[in-house]
Amino acid sequence: MTLSKVTGTIVATQKNESLKGYKVLIVQPIDLDGKPIGRDMLAIDHVDAGVGDTVLVVQEGAAAQQLLKRKDVPVHTIIVAVVDGLSVDIKN
Numbered sequence: 001m002t003l004s005k006v007t008g009t010i011v012a013t014q015k016n017e018s019l020k021g022y023k024v025l026i027v028q029p030i031d032l033d034g035k036p037i038g039r040d041m042l043a044i045d046h047v048d049a050g051v052g053d054t055v056l057v058v059q060e061g062a063a064a065q066q067l068l069k070r071k072d073v074p075v076h077t078i079i080v081a082v083v084d085g086l087s088v089d090i091k092n
Contacts, residue, residue, distance in 0.1 A: 002038075002057045003083070004029050006049050008062040010042060018072045025049060027057055032088050044068070056081040067073065 023045040029038035041057070043058075046067055049055050057079055058064065059065035064075040 001080070002059065003032070003086075004008050004041070004043075004055050004057045004079075005034070005036070005077075006051050006053045006055055008051060016074055018070065018074065019044075020074075021066075024085065025051075027055060027077075027079065029057075030054070031087070041077050043079050044073075044075050045079050047079055048080055049079050049082050054083040054086070055079045056083060 004027040006025050007028045008063050010024040010026065010059055012024070016031050021056040024027050024038055025043055027043050028040050043057055044064065059077045061076045065071050065073060067080065068075070069079055
């Protein structure tokens with residue numbers, strides 16, 4: 001799983017038939033301090049996330065198919081949780 005921030009939405013006039021009904025969001029991986037790392041990704045929203053939300057993202061096609069309960073969906077990345085809070089215990 002990857003900690004990410006939702007930065008935008010995708011609006012498509014044409015979609016793969018099996019993707020109809022699913023919202024596609026743009027997510028940016030972040031570190032534990034909330035700083036961007038890596039590249040933006042497109043992800044299917046499974047938890048009703050919105051722009052500005054911190055989310056957990058799974059990048060595995062089999063996991064996405066299992067969560068959506070469909071084998072015909074061409075998905076690699078899926079949002080599985082909205083993060084309500086984050087606490088990091090730093091010990092010296």
